[in-house]
Amino acid sequence: MKKLIVAFLLAVTPMLGLAAGGGVPLDDADIDLSDQASLQRGAKYFMNYCLSCHSAKYQRYNRMAKDLGLTEQEVIDNLMFTTDKIGETMNIAMTAEKGTEWFGNPPPDLSVIARARGVDWLYTYLRGFYLDEKRPFGVNNRVFPDVGMPNVLWQLQGDQKAVYKTEVHNGTETEVLDHLEPASEGTMSAEEFDQVARDITAFLSYIGEPIQMERKRLGVWVLLFIAVFFVMSYLLKKEYWKDVH
Incomplete structure (x- = not known):
């Protein structure tokens, strides 16, 4: 019996650590996969801001059109930038070699990122960039320290700065990240940008398992x-x- 308990704890511990985002409190994404308008907006933001570097090679454009209540022509006209065939998957032109040259590592495919990380982690990540002049792109992220990508949504959100607090561990003082504050304004209010992050998270959750709403039904x-x-x-x-x- 003890062996079974130990095996169970060993199995769930990595998942608990992942869900906690490395000790950083995660924000509630509160997504609604039955909200097609949110998924459509998420698809728009993903295509415009993410697909240039991140592929979603297990998702097809025509499947997205069917599930999101769009016509194939609407997808062709508004959401297809890397191919002209509606039956193609969401691939990118960037090669792994170029990705490594530009970012240090090739940007990962995002087809199942929501299943791997969790929607709360994604939502917090999208809202968690802050200025850090020590990083190559001038930004860091509170749930993904030393992240190797720029904040592609900075124009919408504006810049954020980190506010630190002092903690004492074993007699040693350490500066730790406490919270983020606005450093400059973006084109959206904080509430509007939160909705953008929620829409993108919902879309990534959808492409991670397109059948999930039907499965639940x-x-x-x-x-x-x-x-x-x-x-x-x-x-x-x-x-x-x-x-x-």
Whole structure:
């Protein structure tokens, strides 16, 4: 029994650490995958700000059109910048070699990033960039220290600066990040940018498992069937065993 408990703890510990974002409190993404307008906006922001460096090679444009309530022509006209074939996947022109040359590592594919990191982590990450002149692109991130990418949404959000506090551990004082404050204004208010981050997070959650809303819908019917079947099975059992009991 002890071995089973230890094995379980070893299995869940990495997931708990991932969900916690390395000890940084994560913000609640509060996404709604049934909100097609949010997913459509998320797709727009992803194509305009993310797809130039990050691919989503397991997602097809025509599947996105079907799931997001768009026509294929709308997708072709507004959301396709790297190919002219609606059946293609969301690939990019950047090679791994160029990505390594420009960023130190090739930018990862984002097809399943929401499943790997979690939506709260993504939402906090998108809102967590701050100025740091020590970094190559002049920014850092509070949930991904020493991140190797620029803040591509800075024009919308504006710049943020880090505010530190002093903590004492074993008699040693250490400066740790406390919170972020606005350093310059963007084209959006804080509330508007939060919605942008939420929309992008929702879209990334969708492409991580496009069938998930249908799966959840079917799951409700399966549970209802099991409930009805349980009642019928119980009544049948009572009928068969009534003479025995």
